Amino acid sequence: MKYKAVIFDLDGTLVNSIEDIADAMNIVLKSYSYPTHSYETYQIFVGSGIKSLVKKALPAVHINDSLINTVFNTMMSVYRNQCTNKTKPYPGIIDLLDVLKNKQLKISILSNKADEFTKKIASTLFPDYFNPVLGLKFEAHKKPSPIVALQICKELQVKPDETLYVGDTSIDIQTALNANLLPVGVSWGFRDIKELRDTGAKHILNHPLDLIKVLQT
Known part of the structure; x- marks a missing residue:
């Protein structure tokens, strides 16, 4: 061979893994009173790492490096506890x-x-x-x-x-x-x-x- x-x-x-990723990110978005996204949308967002996912999930008008880093750290914390739920x-x-x-x-x-x-x-x-x-x-x-x-x-x-x-x-x-x-x-x-x-x-x-x-x- x-x-x-x-x-x-x-x-x-x-x-x-899309449901665990989406659920975790949506929990974070809700905590900031930002709009959430569907599982189908997250299928487009994933592939380049969690920080890239965070950038794509955040409302464009609010994006800056400080916010991205803060939300990224929050997402890491939430996802850590539920990355094998579903x-x-x-x-x-x-x-x-x-x-x-x-x-x-x-x-x-x-x-x-x-x-x-x-x-x-x-x-x-x-x-x-x-x-x-x-x-x-x-x-x-x-x-x-x-x-x-x-x-x-x-x-x-x-x-x-x-x-x-x-x-x-x-x-x-x-x-x-x-x-x-x-x-x-x-x-x-x-x-x-x-x-x-x-x-x-x-x-x-x-x-x-x-x-x-x-x-x-």
Whole structure:
């Protein structure tokens, strides 16, 4: 088999986390008497980290750096307590992970979600599957920067062209292309298939187990 490792995005790829994210952000917005947003709107807001989410969720007329930082800290505090309330793996994900584990492929997570929340969700929902599990620690390393993806390859002792990156947004596909990983999109996530194809996804998965066919190409 050509491929030796698979790196996964988290939100919208492995787990449906939109309700926990939206609920937490709406609690914060209500506390400031700002308008809230629907789950569908949050699907557009997510993908670039919590600070970016905060900027998008705040009313444009009120945005300034001080407010963003204050609301960001509040959001972190609220979300910390409920990031696993409603978040669940998508159907078929556990089956896929079991197959990959049995095939002895190396599997990892790389997310733009804050590192502490990425690790908490992974350890709660996917114990003993992924290593390493990495979220956002430094803004300069935020996807689509290839820096952390390449660090993961080095840690796993695999070449980039032996590695797939699986995600649900254009940011994920760009990350894969920037790191010379095989870019694979999923149809069940927070963005539509057209966005993934237009960005350069080489494969689109309609079910998690479709990844097995990709690995055999």
